[in-house]
Amino acid sequence: MVAWFERMAPRERAAxxxxxxxxxxxxxxxxxxxxxxxxxxxxxxxxxxxxxxRAIGALGDVVVTALMxxxxxxxxxxxxxxxxxxxxxxxxxxxxVAIIGSLTAVIGDAYLIARPIAAIGFGALGFALxxxxxxxxxxxxxxxxxxxxxxxxxxxxxxxxxxxxxLPTGGTLIFVPYVIxxxxxxxxxxxxxxxxxxxxxPIGFEIVGDLAxxxxxxxxxxxxxxxxxxxxSLGDRSNFVTVTNATGEPIFFYDDRRVAAYRERIEAxxxxxxxxxxxxxxxxxxxxxxGMKIYCRDLLDRELRxxxxxxxxVRDPTTCESR
Numbered sequence: 161m162v163a164w165f166e167r168m169a170p171r172e173r174a175a176x177x178x179x180x181x182x183x184x185x186x187x188x189x190x191x192x193x194x195x196x197x198x199x200x201x202x203x204x205x206x207x208x209x210x211x212x213x214r215a216i217g218a219l220g221d222v223v224v225t226a227l228m229x230x231x232x233x234x235x236x237x238x239x240x241x242x243x244x245x246x247x248x249x250x251x252x253x254x255x256x257v258a259i260i261g262s263l264t265a266v267i268g269d270a271y272l273i274a275r276p277i278a279a280i281g282f283g284a285l286g287f288a289l290x291x292x293x294x295x296x297x298x299x300x301x302x303x304x305x306x307x308x309x310x311x312x313x314x315x316x317x318x319x320x321x322x323x324x325x326x327l328p329t330g331g332t333l334i335f336v337p338y339v340i341x342x343x344x345x346x347x348x349x350x351x352x353x354x355x356x357x358x359x360x361x362p363i364g365f366e367i368v369g370d371l372a373x374x375x376x377x378x379x380x381x382x383x384x385x386x387x388x389x390x391x392x393s394l395g396d397r398s399n400f401v402t403v404t405n406a407t408g409e410p411i412f413f414y415d416d417r418r419v420a421a422y423r424e425r426i427e428a429x430x431x432x433x434x435x436x437x438x439x440x441x442x443x444x445x446x447x448x449x450x451g452m453k454i455y456c457r458d459l460l461d462r463e464l465r466x467x468x469x470x471x472x473x474v475r476d477p478t479t480c481e482s483r
């Protein structure tokens with residue numbers, strides 16, 4: 161096997177590595193996150209208890225990143241501009257940062273520190289991928305590669321300050337465009353076939369094509385953001401919150417005590433699931449049927465998330481004295 165690999169041309173080796181990276185990307189997701197319990201979806205504290213899923217996902221990221229970086233490095237052309245040389249230097253620095261951060265993330269509470277470190281590394285690799293896909297070897301130039309690199313860089317910037325659980329390199333469907341890109345690039349390298357040069361078209365066709373691209377962008381961008389970033393960034397997000405009445409008496413519960421018109425009656429011992437719009441702070445409160453407030457608490461979104469969107473109301477009037 162080693163001798164056969166050594167007899168291959170450099171671009172053929174790169175093609176094989178690209179194809180293997182695509183297989184690993186799909187396999188890691190199927191083996192890791194398919195087995196992850198629901199508790200993994202809430203916070204770093206929960207994620208730290210999901211060792212099998214976390215280790216497989218992190219290892220998959222490391223292998224995929226190393227294989228693709230090697231494939232691109234084997235087929236690199238001389239950097240002709242300062243930006244290209246700078247991008248390659250940034251990628252070379254980002255590679256060990258991403259790998260070290262991903263591997264360190266599987267060690268207990270080190271995830272809290274390692275996750276942003278890994279995100280910075282992947283962000284650097286994303287920037288390098290954008291430039292390489294635009295100015296690198298003609299066989300690896302790709303608009304999809306540029307989109308993937310830009311997505312990875314923006315994802316890294318967005319997730320460095322976050323404290324909630326995330327997939328190591330994006331959302332659950334990031335592997336779909338990655339696999340398409342890796343397989344297509346592998347085919348070009350294996351067959352030595354560059355993309356077809358575009359022929360000039362009449363101005364009317366150019367305008368219609370540009371308008372169609374803009375419309376497609378608006379239609380596809382919400383799905384792209386959700387599937388590759390792992391969050392919904394457009395529209396009003398909401399979460400189902402379960403409120404349990406443990407006071408021993410019926411209560412009126414407010415998700416915002418400043419708005420008296422919206423309240424839910426919850427009987428003693430009853431648990432009711434409510435649909436709340438997501439925002440930063442929830443000034444919750446509960447009062448008995450006589451109108452006396454018996455429970456008040458300001459919940460941050462991160463606290464609610466780490467509580468698995470569950471609230472238990474207990475009788476504690478002192479929490480309402482200063483509110």
